[in-house]
Amino acid sequence: MKAAAVILVLLSAITSRLSAHGPGKESDFAGRRVLFIGVDGCRADALQAAMERGLAPQLKGMCESEMGLFTRKFYAGGELGATTHQPTVSGPGWSSLLTGVWADQHGVTNNRFIGGRFQTYAHFMRRIKEVKPRAFCASFADWPPIHDFIADGSRLGDADFLDVKFTRTPDAARHFVDNPEKDIEVRDAALDTLSSGNPDVMFVYFGQVDEVGHGAIDSRASFSPDSSLYLNAISHVDSHIGELLRAMRARPQFKDENWLVLITTDHGGRGNSHGGDSEEERNIWLAAHGADLPREKLQQQPTPQTALVPMIYQHLGIQSRPEWTPAPPVAKKPEPTPSK
Secondary structure, three states, X not given: OHHHHHHHHHHHHHHHHHHOOOOOOOOOOOOEEEEEEEEOOOOHHHHHHHHHOOOOHHHXXXXXXXXXXXXXXXXXXXXXXXXXXXXOOHHHHHHHHHHOOOHHHHOOOOOOOOOOOOOOOOOHHHHHHHHOOOOOEEEEEOOOHHHHHHHHHHOEOOEOOOOEXXXXXXXXXXXXXXXXXXXXXXXXXXXXXXXXXXXOEEEEEEOHHHHHHXXXXXXXXXEOOOXXXXXXXXXXXXXXXXXXXXXXXXXXXXXXXXXXXXXXXXXXXXXXXXXXXXXXXXXXXXXXXXXOOOHHXXXXXXXXXXXXXXXXXXXXXXXXXXXXXXOOOOOOOOOOOOOO
């Protein structure tokens, strides 16, 4: 009798765990879901080289599948010579990717986030929660400003719109040598949510490629398709991406779910730095998978990194509201200097 009771308890726990995730179409978005993955500082031609040399088989396989695509017509940095022009660094880059607007609106022009206007131009997951308060939104990152400034800066009061907010902090005092390990922790936490949770939208950020490009982990590396250390970092993150994709496909009702997968970067680089307007810094990429992607447009036309948030809204069936992206504030003219 005791053995039978134990078996019943175990079966109940397993059934509860399986039913907790993947209800197929039974969601606020009729089964439409989003997996958004960010690979910091991953130069476009280096990623293409990694795929061609067999170092990024997971991304290559996804992009070459029936519903996949890969394009290098994405760009960071805003429009040259226009008010949207912004530096190709992580602060403005991830702010643009997560809000869908350039720095003339979100206000971030550096990695200190001074002047950020996230209450007005909020993180896209806050907007999702405004429309569907019961939606499950999760974010995982090992660059803390993504949560400390962009996500927390978008909160209304103390109310957190993220159901899961997993942050890991690499050790700056050790020149970020532990960033690859922090990426693994981020991956594992995201895998747990995919496997045992019921996410509608997930954002997963990996930081090691950028740190390797900077030479922080190994001074011999650089942002270049000719740097084996840089390509190896891309390969490591590719393996993490593969595990996330496998976990997504292993969900018990995956066949009834409609996932949009978007994978991109915030900027490129040259030498050991970035921030300028060179093609190597501004030219980025998009790897994607989904049934309703605007494939022809994405592969043929230059597309700004700010286009991802509207694509997410469209996939989820959310109508963007005018108050979410008001016109940027008018810059104040300097007061005239009094004549002597």
